[in-house]
Amino acid sequence: MSVIPNPAPGDVAAEKTPTEPPHGDNYITHGKGFLSWALTIDHKRIGIMYMVGVLAAFFIGGIMAIALRTELIAPGATLMFWANDDAALNSNWRLYNQLFTVHGAVMVFMFIIPAIPAILGNMVLPIMLGAKDVAFPKLNLLSLYCWIGGSIFFTWILFGGVIGTLFGIQDMPWYFPKGLDTGWTFYTPYSTETNTGVLLGTIGVFILGFSSILTGVNFIATIHMLRPKGMGWGKLPLFLWALYATAIIQILATPVLAITVLLLMAEKVLGIGIFDPALGGDPVLYQHFFWFYSHPAVYIMILPGLGVISEIISIHSRKHIFGYKFIAASSLAIALFGFIVWGHHMFTSGQSALLNSVFSLLTMSVAIPSAVKVFNYLATLYNGRIRLDSPMLYALGFIWLFTIGGLTGLPLAALSTDIHYHDTYFVVAHFHYVMVGSTLFAFLAGMNHWWPKMFGKMLDEKWARIGAIMTFVGFNATFFIQFIAGSQGMPRRYADYDQQYFWYHLFSTLGSYVLTIGLFIVLFNWIHSLRKGKPAPANPWGANSLEWHTPSPPPHANFEDGVEPEGVDPYDYHGWDYDESIDGYVKKEGYVPKEHH
Numbered sequence: 001m002s003v004i005p006n007p008a009p010g011d012v013a014a015e016k017t018p019t020e021p022p023h024g025d026n027y028i029t030h031g032k033g034f035l036s037w038a039l040t041i042d043h044k045r046i047g048i049m050y051m052v053g054v055l056a057a058f059f060i061g062g063i064m065a066i067a068l069r070t071e072l073i074a075p076g077a078t079l080m081f082w083a084n085d086d087a088a089l090n091s092n093w094r095l096y097n098q099l100f101t102v103h104g105a106v107m108v109f110m111f112i113i114p115a116i117p118a119i120l121g122n123m124v125l126p127i128m129l130g131a132k133d134v135a136f137p138k139l140n141l142l143s144l145y146c147w148i149g150g151s152i153f154f155t156w157i158l159f160g161g162v163i164g165t166l167f168g169i170q171d172m173p174w175y176f177p178k179g180l181d182t183g184w185t186f187y188t189p190y191s192t193e194t195n196t197g198v199l200l201g202t203i204g205v206f207i208l209g210f211s212s213i214l215t216g217v218n219f220i221a222t223i224h225m226l227r228p229k230g231m232g233w234g235k236l237p238l239f240l241w242a243l244y245a246t247a248i249i250q251i252l253a254t255p256v257l258a259i260t261v262l263l264l265m266a267e268k269v270l271g272i273g274i275f276d277p278a279l280g281g282d283p284v285l286y287q288h289f290f291w292f293y294s295h296p297a298v299y300i301m302i303l304p305g306l307g308v309i310s311e312i313i314s315i316h317s318r319k320h321i322f323g324y325k326f327i328a329a330s331s332l333a334i335a336l337f338g339f340i341v342w343g344h345h346m347f348t349s350g351q352s353a354l355l356n357s358v359f360s361l362l363t364m365s366v367a368i369p370s371a372v373k374v375f376n377y378l379a380t381l382y383n384g385r386i387r388l389d390s391p392m393l394y395a396l397g398f399i400w401l402f403t404i405g406g407l408t409g410l411p412l413a414a415l416s417t418d419i420h421y422h423d424t425y426f427v428v429a430h431f432h433y434v435m436v437g438s439t440l441f442a443f444l445a446g447m448n449h450w451w452p453k454m455f456g457k458m459l460d461e462k463w464a465r466i467g468a469i470m471t472f473v474g475f476n477a478t479f480f481i482q483f484i485a486g487s488q489g490m491p492r493r494y495a496d497y498d499q500q501y502f503w504y505h506l507f508s509t510l511g512s513y514v515l516t517i518g519l520f521i522v523l524f525n526w527i528h529s530l531r532k533g534k535p536a537p538a539n540p541w542g543a544n545s546l547e548w549h550t551p552s553p554p555p556h557a558n559f560e561d562g563v564e565p566e567g568v569d570p571y572d573y574h575g576w577d578y579d580e581s582i583d584g585y586v587k588k589e590g591y592v593p594k595e596h597h
């Protein structure tokens with residue numbers, strides 16, 4: 001690579017780069033007071049508010065996780081260690097059912113589905129397009145309010161029951177809902193029989209679903225309508241391809257969930273036989289409906305994460321992404337394949353042998369586009385100038401964890417082995433590797449990567465790396481051993497277990513404490529950066545997608561004097577030089593990008 005001297009400070013070229021401090025005003029200082037936030041239609045502020053809410057949801061779900069793991073640290077009752085009669089023990093077990101329901105439902109509906117699209121997507125999608133905002137800014141705000149309203153309602157329903165069970169309240173007043181103990185899946189026939197708050201819970205899910213649909217609609221419209229001239233589909237950053245594919249699923253699959261919970265309500269309230277055999281319904285039909293949404297929904301969870309990783313792997317190894325077209329196309333392929341594999345959740349439900357084999361085969365096919373991505377990441381890393389900063393550490397962790405999560409999906413997709421693994425801790429380990437190991441790690445990677453852009457402050461890299469390594473170690477300690485416990489027959493959703501599983505559970509619970517400490521380090525580092533962080537340059541990583549062409553934090557309208565996306569290849573880093581004085585990158589004078597092939 002030829003060396004082009006850095007422009008000296010003060011010369012014309014340097015003045016044109018956005019690396020100088022912003023002119024006072026940015027989206028955070030633009031407008032003060034509660035209402036300027038509550039009624040904002042600025043996608044960046046909406047992203048920040050989503051961030052606060054979704055992190056709070058993660059906190060609630062996380063406390064539940066620790067409660068679950070603590071209960072499981074040893075056989076017998078742990079949480080209610082004073083429980084010494086049958087009634088108290090009984091209430092302990094019932095509490096466990098509610099705890100895993102709260103944990104799973106909050107993590108899925110309130111945390112992992114909105115995490116990357118609603119926070120990071122809202123934050124950077126329009127800027128990556130060189131646009132001022134999303135296509136429908138008011139709809140965006142409505143989506144936030146659906147999320148807030150739905151979440152408060154849902155949390156209230158869930159916790160009513162936890163509190164009631166904890167204090168042994170028999171007759172709860174109507175405004176004190178009875179909680180949920182069905183698991184996040186609401187399976188019939190149990191969900192039509194239990195006297196917990198299924199009805200209200202499903203209303204909560206219904207509202208949260210709308211939030212997700214509205215975000216999807218907005219992103220699709222924005223990518224179609226606001227893509228600037230000169231940014232063809234082949235120049236769209238891969239994160240946006242991933243969000244686009246995700247949005248297709250959000251729009252097509254989420255309504256199915258909404259209709260399913262409506263049918264559940266119709267059955268419960270009006271006594272119409274849909275799922276209940278006593279009324280002439282079919283409980284397996286429920287599973288079909290549910291997984292027709294929820295399998296694609298797991299791709300709503302993972303695709304945005306894959307998009308984040310595509311950006312980070314390339315930027316932090318300073319090398320053009322390998323196989324751009326294949327990565328983009330595999331996002332779409334995953335989204336489409338995702339719709340035809342739902343039956344792999346139902347191998348033991350009594351569905352026909354033919355269906356079982358077909359779903360088994362189809363499921364394997366999803367492995368192909370997933371592996372395409374991993375291979376392309378590895379090829380990008382190969383010979384790259386890898387920088388082991390915290391976003392990259394998470395991204396490398398992601399590749400490892402996603403590979404384990406993906407590979408252990410194969411024995412679950414294979415009919416013969418799934419019969420054995422079904423409903424064991426093998427499944428719990430598998431889906432945590434995908435949801436936590438992959439999506440959560442991608443989320444943290446993206447947070448650390450875009451943090452300087454979002455807040456104009458750098459993170460303390462040393463602590464960011466310690467946090468990343470601890471979450472990685474803690475995560476594997478918690479969940480890897482569960483593959484073994486599961487393959488030896490430890491069933492999921494049980495509060496108590498046989499002595500033979502003691503060491504596995506003890507190890508897993510201790511691991512979860514390490515993970516928790518790691519996550520708190522991450523959180524404290526974020527908070528510390530807001531207060532004491534070094535000011536961030538416009539482009540700390542030398543990235544080239546458009547959000548790095550504007551100051552950190554961006555001005556209210558994203559770009560101070562417009563942007564020239566003409567011919568910008570987001571993965572061509574040759575146009576930037578490192579400038580020590582700002583600890584960031586500045587544009588090379590007169591750099592003409594070559595067409596990349």
Ligand code: HEM
Nearest residue numbers: 065068069100104107108112183184435436492493494512
């Ligand atoms: C951060 C540390 C976490 C720990 C220690 C943890 C632990 C657990 C435990 C012990 C269970 C109960 C397993 C069973 O008996 O079936 C569980 C279930 C579950 N977890 Fe987590 N979890 C964590 C994070 C997450 C995250 C981030 C997500 C989602 C993105 C998640 C999603 C779920 C789901 C969907 C279930 C199933 C709930 C059900 O059976 O209805 N977990 N988790």
Ligand SMILES: [Cu+2]
Nearest residue numbers: 295342344345
């Ligand atoms: Cu599935």
